[in-house]
Structures are given as structure tokens and as C-alpha cells.
Amino acid sequence: MIGKCLIGKTKVKDLLLQKDNRFCVDCNAPNPKWVSANIGVSVCLKCCGVHRSIGSQISKVLFVTLDEWSSDEIDAMIEVGGNSSANYIYEAYFPKGYTKPGPDASHKQ
Template identity: 45%
Template structure:
């Protein structure tokens, strides 16, 4: 069984992840699903770094985890590395990468089967990807250290009666 301070640290880490995710969703580029343009995405593919609506999240799940790793923004637990992946990419950068070679007259599909075909072409077959793009290495993130320092500050404040 973990100690209370470990549980508190884990809780604060989740709160920080959730706070960053919510801030990312307020960003203009992330207010719409990266694939179909639906308003208010609540899902994300953290390895691709994009925000999705529930319908596109289901299609991404069908691609398999070797292509897309999907989580609910609100219902699932997140690691700092997963959140940083979304910070680094985001929907507008992902479109610039994965849709670099879309035809000028392209219109986003709306029905389920053509939407799935588009998503498969985009991420599985990389049909429209920018040829020069190289996925970035994820930086090592140490939010736990920040949280520990913050908790220690709070403990000292309580001790001194501030």
C-alpha cells in the first residue's frame, strides 16, 4: 500500500495533467476534431498528438495501438509524457504534417465509411504526409519533482504557521 504522500503526489500529478489538457483544448486549433472538424473534441491520440471527437476516436481505436493510442481527455489517467506529446504537436501542426499533400479541392468526409477511409489514408498509409517530417523525440518530463517541491513548500508553510 502506498503512503499518503505518494497518493497525494499521484493525485496532484493527475490534476496537473488534466489542467494542461484543458488548457490545450481551449487553444483555438484544438477546439475542433483534427479529422472531421466536429466542435469540442474530448478524446486524444496521444502518440500522434491530436484531439478527436468520439466518432473519430473510435476509428482511431480500430487502426490499432501500433498506429494510434487513444484516450479520453477527462475519463482516463494521463502521464506527463503523453500530455507533452499533445503539447508538442496539437491539431494545427498535425494537419500541417499529416495533410501537407491533400488536394486543394479536398473536402472532409462526413459519412462514417468515407471518414474511416480518409483517416486510414492519413495515418496508416501516410498518403498526405509531409515528406520531410521526422517525428520528434519526446523530452524527459519530470513534473513529479516539481510537485514534490511544491508539496514540501506547503509542508514548511504549515509547520511555520504561515
């Protein structure tokens, strides 16, 4: 079981090294260190807080290297395939002309 978990974590780290996953899925900040394992995306520290605030039943946030990952979390992350795949799904119905906030955007409305 430990061997499978290590192989899975290696696959997740490899996934996060892909071009589209080297930026936060929400704000495009470089070098995100967090993921939403069940959504399958990488997020920066700032956006990690937003994901945590909506609850783990919606977005299960984990630190890439320090948190313990279950095999289900690893499988979910790999299955989604990262930011490109998730953006294809979640951004499919954005209104025309809508742009995502940048790394310096405020969380206040």
C-alpha cells in the same frame, strides 16, 4: 509525481480549449472529448472509433477527463501542440481540391 501529472493534465485541458482544438481534427465535429495522445490531436467519438480500429501503436486514444494519462502521453500531446500543428504535417500533401469529410460523413467507402 502526482503534482506533475495534474499540472500536465491542466496543460492538456488548456491546449484543448484553444480555437483549433475545439473541433475534431478529422471531421470538424464540435467539442471533441477524446484525443490521440501520441499524434497530439483532439477527436470526436465517431472518429475515436476509427483511431482505435487502427491500433494503439498508431493512435493512442484517451478520453480527455476520465482516462489515466502517463507523463509521456501528456508530454507528447503538449509537444505536438494540437490540431493545427498536426494538420500542418499530415495534410501537407493532400491532393489539390481534396476536402476532409464532415461530421455526418459515413465511415463506409
